[in-house]
Amino acid sequence: MKTVTFYVVALLCLVTTAMNAQSFEERATAISKNIEKITQEEKDALKAEVDAVNTQLEKGEITAEQAEAQKKELAEKRAKNIEERVAFEEDALAQLVKDKVDGKITEETRYLKFNFSNKKDTIRNKTGYRRTTSQFVYALGVNRMVKDGVAAEGFKWRSDFYEVGLTWNTRMAKNNNLLHAKYGLSLQYNNLRPDNNQIFVKEGGQTVLAPSGRDLDVARLRYVNLVVPAHLEFDFTKKKVDGEKVSFPTHKSVRVGLGGYAGVNVKEKQIIKYGDGNETKSKTKGDFNVSDFVYGVSAYVAYGEVGIYAKYDLQPVFNNNEIDYNNFSLGMRFDFN
Structure with missing residues (x-):
């Protein structure tokens, strides 16, 4: 896991220049949404798996003790999935903050994309009309x-x-x-x-x-x-x-x-x-x-x-x-x- 995380962070460093066309806030928002999506996906999957175990219990295919053991194992598996998947997003967020502190992401980057399409929006952002x-x-x-x-x-x-x-x-x-x-x-x-x-x-x-x-x-x-x-x-x-x-x-x-x-x-x-x-x-x-x-x-x-x-x-x-x-x-x- 540590080796994979290292390469993910390294890759994020390499693509920083290419991503500079996107603002700091937009990138942080995307990471936050990914974390929320991961958590919801795993919780939904766990619910479906627990429902399946309950169905087996109702049909008499397994005992109550077996059902409880299966539910515990499924919950631990999904918790581990959340931790591992969220870890990638946490590393990306940490790198993003580091780039911000190091000055690699500036407000000028944020306005650059407007200069070619909508000058009015650029001026509005800088003067605080929003x-x-x-x-x-x-x-x-x-x-x-x-x-x-x-x-x-x-x-x-x-x-x-x-x-x-x-x-x-x-x-x-x-x-x-x-x-x-x-x-x-x-x-x-x-x-x-x-x-x-x-x-x-x-x-x-x-x-x-x-x-x-x-x-x-x-x-x-x-x-x-x-x-x-x-x-x-x-x-x-x-x-x-x-x-x-x-x-x-x-x-x-x-x-x-x-x-x-x-x-x-x-x-x-x-x-x-x-x-x-x-x-x-x-x-x-x-x-x-x-x-x-x-x-x-x-x-x-x-x-x-x-x-x-x-x-x-x-x-x-x-x-x-x-x-x-x-x-x-x-x-x-x-x-x-």
Whole structure:
């Protein structure tokens, strides 16, 4: 898998020049749509396979125990397919961001395609007349597990998260720049790091912390959610007046966003490292009882393209646990306009 991924990334580097006729936002949108499509395809396929097993069970061709075992095997197979297929898209997105940071993708590229077909559109894009713009979003920070409104014990402060996504920002009033509707698609990567050499285990259908019996260098549970965020954004950037021309730039002053998100879990795995001299690393993929669906509230306060970002999962991290743990995240957010 690593070898194939390396060649995919290398190929992406080679075709960067050819793809420069397509804007950064358009390419990020295409990758996000591919991830969403992959997830839906695998979930639909799993549903059809489970229905087939249920039919066999109803006809008496297999026992209930056999049906349950087959369903578990099918779910693990589809989860692995999602992870492997999404990994290619994640590598493409990472390379795209790197190219953006390195300056290989510029706004001039975005306008180039208009110069030969529609000069009016080019000028309109540059002067900010459009009601809807797009941004690439990147966020990172720390996670805290919360129980009954209080930070739960047993987790390191180094538990972290990062988020990548694409948003669209629509000015709600024709001649006023204050209120905007901001919506899009994001991948949220959450890492939970147990303390005191503990790891996550499943006991009686619940996910709990248990001693590993080893001196661990690394122990973390990573789960990834594909979500649709939506915010009401207050942008205090002033409009620009140049003679008879009035434009409404964004992301140039103080911004405040209030809203939330909803989505689905696409993969989860536990990573453990230990060893004295000879390092041992293990990855356990599959079902750690992480909630299939997630929803929560989020907010940010920013100046220009940089801000402080907070999100809180209203949906408990784990299903069926006696104690509900919710995830609270706090960090930095970048909206590359």
